[in-house]
Amino acid sequence: xxxxxxxxxxxxxxxxxxxxxxxxxxxxxxxxxxxxxxxxxxxxxxxxxxxxxxxxxxxxxxxxxxxxxxxxxxxxxxxxxxxxxxxxxxxxxxxxxxxxxxxxxxxxxxxxxxxxxxxxxxxxxxxxxxxxxxxxxxxxxxxxxxxxxxxxxxxxxxxxxxxxxxxxxxxxxxxxxxxxxxxxxxxxxxxxxxxxxxxxxxxxxxxxxxxxxxxxxxxxxxxxxxxxxxxxxxxxxxxxxxxxxxxxxxxxxxxxxxxxxxxxxxxxxxxxxxxxxxxxxxxxxxxxxxxxxxxxxxxxx
Numbered sequence: 001x002x003x004x005x006x007x008x009x010x011x012x013x014x015x016x017x018x019x020x021x022x023x024x025x026x027x028x029x030x031x032x033x034x035x036x037x038x039x040x041x042x043x044x045x046x047x048x049x050x051x052x053x054x055x056x057x058x059x060x061x062x063x064x065x066x067x068x069x070x071x072x073x074x075x076x077x078x079x080x081x082x083x084x085x086x087x088x089x090x091x092x093x094x095x096x097x098x099x100x101x102x103x104x105x106x107x108x109x110x111x112x113x114x115x116x117x118x119x120x121x122x123x124x125x126x127x128x129x130x131x132x133x134x135x136x137x138x139x140x141x142x143x144x145x146x147x148x149x150x151x152x153x154x155x156x157x158x159x160x161x162x163x164x165x166x167x168x169x170x171x172x173x174x175x176x177x178x179x180x181x182x183x184x185x186x187x188x189x190x191x192x193x194x195x196x197x198x199x200x201x202x203x204x205x206x207x208x209x210x211x212x213x214x215x216x217x218x219x220x221x222x223x224x225x226x227x228x229x230x231x232x233x234x235x236x237x238x239x240x241x242x243x244x245x246x247x248x249x250x251x252x253x254x255x256x257x258x259x260x261x262x263x264x265x266x267x268x269x270x271x272x273x274x275x276x277x278x279x280x281x282x283x284x285x286x287x288x289x290x291x292x293x294x295x296x297x298x299x300x301x
Contacts (some may be wrong), residue, residue, distance in 0.1 A: 037077040042119070042126040052149070054217050055112075055219070057208060066091060067104065070228055070232070074261075075095060077091055090176075091164075092165075094158075097155070097158040099163050102231050102232055103156070112215060114129045116215045124208040127200065130201060131197075133196055136153065153195055158187070161183060166179045166180075184203075187199070212255060219238075222234050227270075227274070229260060237272065237278060241294065249263065276294070278296060
Protein backbone atom coordinates (compact mmCIF):
# COMPACT_ATOMS: atom_id res chain seq x y z
CA UNK A 1 0.00 0.00 0.00
CA UNK A 2 2.83 2.38 0.84
CA UNK A 3 4.43 1.66 -2.53
CA UNK A 4 1.19 2.43 -4.37
CA UNK A 5 0.82 5.67 -2.38
CA UNK A 6 4.39 6.70 -3.17
CA UNK A 7 3.87 6.04 -6.87
CA UNK A 8 0.65 8.07 -6.76
CA UNK A 9 2.52 10.96 -5.12
CA UNK A 10 5.31 10.74 -7.70
CA UNK A 11 2.72 10.87 -10.49
CA UNK A 12 1.10 13.96 -8.97
CA UNK A 13 4.48 15.66 -8.61
CA UNK A 14 5.35 14.83 -12.22
CA UNK A 15 2.02 16.21 -13.46
CA UNK A 16 2.56 19.35 -11.38
CA UNK A 17 6.06 19.78 -12.83
CA UNK A 18 4.75 19.37 -16.38
CA UNK A 19 1.99 21.91 -15.70
CA UNK A 20 4.50 24.48 -14.42
CA UNK A 21 6.77 23.94 -17.43
CA UNK A 22 3.80 24.30 -19.79
CA UNK A 23 2.68 27.51 -18.08
CA UNK A 24 6.24 28.87 -18.22
CA UNK A 25 6.46 28.11 -21.97
CA UNK A 26 3.13 29.77 -22.61
CA UNK A 27 4.19 32.83 -20.59
CA UNK A 28 7.42 33.08 -22.61
CA UNK A 29 5.47 32.84 -25.87
CA UNK A 30 3.10 35.61 -24.76
CA UNK A 31 6.02 37.79 -23.72
CA UNK A 32 7.84 37.17 -27.01
CA UNK A 33 4.68 38.06 -28.95
CA UNK A 34 4.25 41.27 -26.95
CA UNK A 35 7.90 42.21 -27.42
CA UNK A 36 8.11 41.30 -31.12
CA UNK A 37 7.53 44.87 -32.41
CA UNK A 38 10.12 46.25 -29.97
CA UNK A 39 12.59 43.53 -30.90
CA UNK A 40 12.25 44.31 -34.61
CA UNK A 41 12.72 48.01 -33.97
CA UNK A 42 15.75 47.37 -31.74
CA UNK A 43 17.38 45.12 -34.33
CA UNK A 44 16.91 47.73 -37.06
CA UNK A 45 18.58 50.37 -34.89
CA UNK A 46 21.34 47.92 -33.91
CA UNK A 47 22.26 47.54 -37.59
CA UNK A 48 22.80 51.28 -38.10
CA UNK A 49 25.40 53.68 -36.66
CA UNK A 50 24.36 55.08 -33.26
CA UNK A 51 25.65 58.18 -31.51
CA UNK A 52 26.85 57.15 -28.06
CA UNK A 53 25.75 59.45 -25.25
CA UNK A 54 27.88 57.51 -22.77
CA UNK A 55 29.90 54.31 -22.47
CA UNK A 56 28.61 51.28 -20.60
CA UNK A 57 29.48 47.79 -19.42
CA UNK A 58 27.68 44.81 -17.89
CA UNK A 59 27.94 44.58 -14.10
CA UNK A 60 29.32 41.03 -13.82
CA UNK A 61 32.01 41.72 -16.43
CA UNK A 62 33.15 44.62 -14.27
CA UNK A 63 32.97 42.73 -10.99
CA UNK A 64 34.62 39.38 -11.75
CA UNK A 65 37.96 38.46 -13.45
CA UNK A 66 36.76 37.46 -16.94
CA UNK A 67 40.02 38.17 -18.77
CA UNK A 68 43.78 38.48 -18.62
CA UNK A 69 45.25 41.79 -17.50
CA UNK A 70 48.67 40.98 -18.97
CA UNK A 71 49.89 42.14 -22.37
CA UNK A 72 51.74 38.88 -22.93
CA UNK A 73 49.87 35.77 -24.10
CA UNK A 74 48.23 34.02 -21.15
CA UNK A 75 47.48 30.30 -21.27
CA UNK A 76 47.16 29.64 -17.52
CA UNK A 77 43.51 29.64 -16.48
CA UNK A 78 41.84 31.81 -13.87
CA UNK A 79 40.02 30.26 -10.92
CA UNK A 80 38.11 32.72 -8.73
CA UNK A 81 35.91 31.99 -5.71
CA UNK A 82 34.02 34.74 -3.83
CA UNK A 83 34.81 35.43 -0.17
CA UNK A 84 31.66 33.60 1.00
CA UNK A 85 32.40 30.65 -1.32
CA UNK A 86 29.04 30.95 -3.08
CA UNK A 87 30.12 32.44 -6.40
CA UNK A 88 32.86 31.01 -8.59
CA UNK A 89 34.32 31.45 -12.05
CA UNK A 90 36.83 29.52 -14.13
CA UNK A 91 38.34 31.09 -17.26
CA UNK A 92 40.02 28.80 -19.79
CA UNK A 93 42.23 30.07 -22.61
CA UNK A 94 42.54 28.66 -26.11
CA UNK A 95 46.08 27.31 -26.48
CA UNK A 96 46.61 28.80 -29.96
CA UNK A 97 45.17 32.28 -29.33
CA UNK A 98 45.59 32.71 -25.59
CA UNK A 99 43.09 34.15 -23.13
CA UNK A 100 41.01 37.22 -23.98
CA UNK A 101 42.82 40.34 -22.79
CA UNK A 102 41.33 43.32 -20.99
CA UNK A 103 42.08 45.47 -24.08
CA UNK A 104 40.10 43.02 -26.23
CA UNK A 105 37.16 43.71 -23.92
CA UNK A 106 37.21 47.31 -25.19
CA UNK A 107 35.43 45.96 -28.28
CA UNK A 108 32.81 44.35 -26.06
CA UNK A 109 32.47 47.58 -24.04
CA UNK A 110 31.84 49.49 -27.28
CA UNK A 111 29.29 46.92 -28.53
CA UNK A 112 27.46 46.93 -25.18
CA UNK A 113 27.45 50.74 -25.21
CA UNK A 114 25.77 50.71 -28.61
CA UNK A 115 23.25 48.07 -27.49
CA UNK A 116 22.59 50.16 -24.38
CA UNK A 117 21.76 53.21 -26.49
CA UNK A 118 19.32 51.14 -28.54
CA UNK A 119 17.70 49.79 -25.36
CA UNK A 120 17.20 53.32 -24.02
CA UNK A 121 15.63 54.50 -27.27
CA UNK A 122 13.36 51.49 -27.84
CA UNK A 123 13.00 49.79 -24.47
CA UNK A 124 14.44 46.49 -25.71
CA UNK A 125 18.03 45.21 -25.50
CA UNK A 126 19.04 43.85 -28.95
CA UNK A 127 20.50 40.32 -29.23
CA UNK A 128 23.29 41.65 -31.48
CA UNK A 129 24.78 44.84 -32.88
CA UNK A 130 26.40 45.62 -36.23
CA UNK A 131 29.36 47.97 -36.62
CA UNK A 132 32.39 48.60 -38.78
CA UNK A 133 35.99 48.15 -37.72
CA UNK A 134 36.41 51.90 -38.30
CA UNK A 135 33.53 52.71 -35.91
CA UNK A 136 34.99 50.41 -33.26
CA UNK A 137 38.50 51.85 -33.50
CA UNK A 138 37.24 55.42 -33.42
CA UNK A 139 34.95 54.80 -30.42
CA UNK A 140 37.73 53.08 -28.45
CA UNK A 141 40.23 55.86 -29.15
CA UNK A 142 42.51 53.95 -31.52
CA UNK A 143 44.12 55.16 -34.75
CA UNK A 144 41.72 54.34 -37.58
CA UNK A 145 44.49 54.66 -40.20
CA UNK A 146 46.94 52.23 -38.61
CA UNK A 147 46.80 48.80 -40.25
CA UNK A 148 48.02 47.13 -37.07
CA UNK A 149 44.79 48.10 -35.32
CA UNK A 150 42.70 46.21 -37.89
CA UNK A 151 44.96 43.20 -37.32
CA UNK A 152 44.43 43.65 -33.57
CA UNK A 153 40.64 43.52 -34.01
CA UNK A 154 40.84 40.16 -35.74
CA UNK A 155 43.25 38.78 -33.14
CA UNK A 156 41.02 40.11 -30.36
CA UNK A 157 37.99 38.35 -31.90
CA UNK A 158 39.91 35.06 -31.92
CA UNK A 159 40.64 35.42 -28.22
CA UNK A 160 37.17 36.70 -27.27
CA UNK A 161 35.20 33.89 -28.94
CA UNK A 162 37.58 31.07 -27.94
CA UNK A 163 37.97 31.93 -24.24
CA UNK A 164 35.52 29.76 -22.32
CA UNK A 165 33.92 30.20 -18.90
CA UNK A 166 32.55 27.89 -16.26
CA UNK A 167 30.73 28.91 -13.09
CA UNK A 168 27.57 30.36 -11.56
CA UNK A 169 28.27 34.10 -11.94
CA UNK A 170 25.17 34.80 -14.06
CA UNK A 171 22.87 32.42 -12.17
CA UNK A 172 20.34 33.51 -9.54
CA UNK A 173 20.44 29.95 -8.16
CA UNK A 174 24.01 29.55 -6.86
CA UNK A 175 23.75 25.74 -7.01
CA UNK A 176 23.50 25.82 -10.81
CA UNK A 177 26.68 26.15 -12.88
CA UNK A 178 27.26 26.31 -16.62
CA UNK A 179 29.94 26.39 -19.32
CA UNK A 180 29.68 29.24 -21.81
CA UNK A 181 31.31 31.88 -24.01
CA UNK A 182 30.32 35.54 -23.94
CA UNK A 183 29.86 36.36 -27.63
CA UNK A 184 29.78 35.08 -31.20
CA UNK A 185 31.14 37.04 -34.14
CA UNK A 186 30.28 37.30 -37.84
CA UNK A 187 32.31 39.55 -40.12
CA UNK A 188 32.90 40.57 -43.74
CA UNK A 189 36.29 41.41 -45.22
CA UNK A 190 36.90 44.21 -47.72
CA UNK A 191 38.87 43.72 -51.00
CA UNK A 192 42.08 44.42 -49.06
CA UNK A 193 41.25 41.40 -46.85
CA UNK A 194 40.77 43.59 -43.77
CA UNK A 195 37.79 43.00 -41.48
CA UNK A 196 35.21 45.64 -42.35
CA UNK A 197 31.68 44.91 -41.18
CA UNK A 198 31.04 43.06 -37.93
CA UNK A 199 28.03 41.55 -36.18
CA UNK A 200 28.50 40.73 -32.50
CA UNK A 201 25.95 38.39 -30.91
CA UNK A 202 25.63 38.63 -27.10
CA UNK A 203 25.02 35.41 -25.24
CA UNK A 204 21.77 34.90 -23.35
CA UNK A 205 23.36 35.69 -19.99
CA UNK A 206 24.46 39.18 -21.03
CA UNK A 207 21.07 39.86 -22.64
CA UNK A 208 19.14 38.79 -19.54
CA UNK A 209 21.41 40.75 -17.21
CA UNK A 210 21.06 43.89 -19.34
CA UNK A 211 17.26 43.52 -19.46
CA UNK A 212 16.87 42.87 -15.72
CA UNK A 213 19.51 45.19 -14.26
CA UNK A 214 20.55 47.46 -17.09
CA UNK A 215 24.14 48.39 -17.90
CA UNK A 216 26.49 50.49 -15.78
CA UNK A 217 28.05 53.73 -17.00
CA UNK A 218 31.84 53.72 -17.35
CA UNK A 219 34.32 56.52 -17.90
CA UNK A 220 35.59 56.84 -21.47
CA UNK A 221 39.17 57.20 -20.18
CA UNK A 222 39.14 53.44 -19.46
CA UNK A 223 39.63 52.90 -23.20
CA UNK A 224 42.85 54.92 -23.20
CA UNK A 225 44.41 53.16 -20.21
CA UNK A 226 47.54 51.20 -21.18
CA UNK A 227 48.11 49.38 -17.88
CA UNK A 228 46.03 46.22 -17.64
CA UNK A 229 45.87 46.22 -13.83
CA UNK A 230 44.93 49.90 -13.62
CA UNK A 231 42.31 49.43 -16.35
CA UNK A 232 40.83 46.60 -14.27
CA UNK A 233 40.99 48.63 -11.03
CA UNK A 234 39.11 51.54 -12.61
CA UNK A 235 36.08 49.37 -13.39
CA UNK A 236 36.28 47.09 -10.36
CA UNK A 237 36.37 49.86 -7.76
CA UNK A 238 33.60 51.76 -9.55
CA UNK A 239 31.19 48.81 -9.48
CA UNK A 240 32.23 47.64 -5.99
CA UNK A 241 31.93 51.08 -4.40
CA UNK A 242 28.56 51.80 -5.98
CA UNK A 243 26.95 54.73 -4.17
CA UNK A 244 29.09 54.27 -1.06
CA UNK A 245 31.93 56.63 -0.23
CA UNK A 246 34.52 53.85 0.16
CA UNK A 247 35.29 50.20 -0.49
CA UNK A 248 37.63 47.99 1.53
CA UNK A 249 39.02 44.70 0.22
CA UNK A 250 41.80 42.34 1.24
CA UNK A 251 44.85 42.87 -0.92
CA UNK A 252 45.10 39.16 -1.80
CA UNK A 253 41.46 39.13 -2.92
CA UNK A 254 42.06 42.30 -4.92
CA UNK A 255 45.01 40.61 -6.61
CA UNK A 256 42.76 37.64 -7.50
CA UNK A 257 40.02 39.95 -8.82
CA UNK A 258 42.65 41.59 -11.05
CA UNK A 259 43.91 38.24 -12.38
CA UNK A 260 47.45 39.26 -11.41
CA UNK A 261 49.92 36.37 -11.73
CA UNK A 262 52.97 37.88 -10.01
CA UNK A 263 54.01 38.15 -6.38
CA UNK A 264 51.81 40.02 -3.93
CA UNK A 265 54.49 42.60 -3.12
CA UNK A 266 54.91 43.36 -6.83
CA UNK A 267 51.15 43.83 -7.11
CA UNK A 268 51.13 46.20 -4.15
CA UNK A 269 54.03 48.16 -5.63
CA UNK A 270 52.07 48.57 -8.87
CA UNK A 271 49.02 49.83 -6.99
CA UNK A 272 51.06 52.50 -5.24
CA UNK A 273 52.38 53.77 -8.58
CA UNK A 274 48.93 54.43 -10.07
CA UNK A 275 47.23 57.78 -10.07
CA UNK A 276 43.61 56.89 -9.32
CA UNK A 277 40.43 58.96 -8.90
CA UNK A 278 40.16 57.70 -5.30
CA UNK A 279 42.26 57.98 -2.17
CA UNK A 280 43.96 54.64 -1.46
CA UNK A 281 45.07 53.47 1.99
CA UNK A 282 46.62 50.22 3.23
CA UNK A 283 45.88 48.82 6.69
CA UNK A 284 46.26 45.61 8.66
CA UNK A 285 43.29 43.24 8.50
CA UNK A 286 41.85 41.87 11.75
CA UNK A 287 42.36 38.25 10.78
CA UNK A 288 45.85 38.87 9.43
CA UNK A 289 47.03 40.09 6.07
CA UNK A 290 46.37 43.53 4.68
CA UNK A 291 43.39 45.54 3.45
CA UNK A 292 43.15 48.20 0.78
CA UNK A 293 40.58 50.96 1.12
CA UNK A 294 39.51 53.11 -1.81
CA UNK A 295 37.75 56.30 -0.69
CA UNK A 296 35.99 58.95 -2.73
CA UNK A 297 37.81 62.28 -2.85
CA UNK A 298 34.41 64.00 -2.59
CA UNK A 299 31.30 62.85 -0.68
CA UNK A 300 28.97 60.72 -2.81
CA UNK A 301 25.66 62.31 -3.71
